[in-house]
Amino acid sequence: EDQVTQSPEALRLQEGESSSLNCSYTVSGLRGLFWYRQDPGKGPEFLFTLYSAGEEKEKERLKATLTKKESFLHITAPKPEDSATYLCAVQNYGGSQGNLIFGKGTKLSVKP
Amino acid sequence: DGGITQSPKYLFRKEGQNVTLSCEQNLNHDAMYWYRQDPGQGLRLIYYSQIVNDFQKGDIAEGYSVSREKKESFPLTVTSAQKNPTAFYLCASKEARGEAFFGQGTRLTVV
Numbered sequence: 001e002d003q004v005t006q007s008p009e010a011l012r013l014q015e016g017e018s019s020s021l022n023c024s025y026t027v028s029g030l031r032g033l034f035w036y037r038q039d040p041g042k043g044p045e046f047l048f049t050l051y052s053a054g055e056e057k058e059k060e061r062l063k064a065t066l067t068k069k070e071s072f073l074h075i076t077a078p079k080p081e082d083s084a085t086y087l088c089a090v091q092n093y094g095g096s097q098g099n100l101i102f103g104k105g106t107k108l109s110v111k112p
Numbered sequence: 113d114g115g116i117t118q119s120p121k122y123l124f125r126k127e128g129q130n131v132t133l134s135c136e137q138n139l140n141h142d143a144m145y146w147y148r149q150d151p152g153q154g155l156r157l158i159y160y161s162q163i164v165n166d167f168q169k170g171d172i173a174e175g176y177s178v179s180r181e182k183k184e185s186f187p188l189t190v191t192s193a194q195k196n197p198t199a200f201y202l203c204a205s206k207e208a209r210g211e212a213f214f215g216q217g218t219r220l221t222v223v
Contacts, residue, residue: 034211043202043214100212104154
């Protein structure tokens with residue numbers, strides 16, 4: 001069964017304290033892995049797409065990486081405005097075409 | 113501005129009442145989706161549609177219904193058969209290979 005597991009469930013950082021969020025996945029064939037940011041009471045906002053192992057994407061203080069079993073979202077020198085829930089999702093070649101399988105998210109809190 | 117519009121932002125349902133959540137997109141995407149989000153549960157797929165006049169049940173379709181008469185629109189009806197409808201509902205659209213774009217959500221509460 002296709003599955004996405006995110007860890008930790010919650011992460012509290014001090015401003016400037018770098019860390020990483022993990023997304024482990026099990027799919028029959030990975031078509032793409034997606035990272036989203038979600039603020040309370042709002043819809044998820046797209047961050048990155050990764051398609052193959054070894055691929056990396058960067059945007060400001062965020063960097064996403066991908067291996068054959070997991071993806072990491074690295075946050076360098078975070079600021080309070082980076083506080084949000086970060087969601088990971090995968091799309092596979094099997095099953096219903098185009099559908100995404102989501103993890104439960106990591107809630108990040110950055111204190112000044 | 114291209115995007116997805118969900119309405120209303122907040123919705124209150126009385127016991128035994130059907131309510132309809134609106135979702136409109138102007139991204140020209142073929143596929144549209146409805147998700148339900150509960151605390152600690154992540155996003156769960158209710159219904160999806162890959163093309164006009166066709167839709168499929170997701171993982172938690174019981175108590176919900178949809179229609180896809182136009183490419184731009186994918187309304188979700190929460191029927192009285194849904195026993196626990198209080199949740200945050202998200203609509204999304206995407207191309208076959210690519211990221212999904214989400215609306216801002218509708219928070220439904222049973223009163």
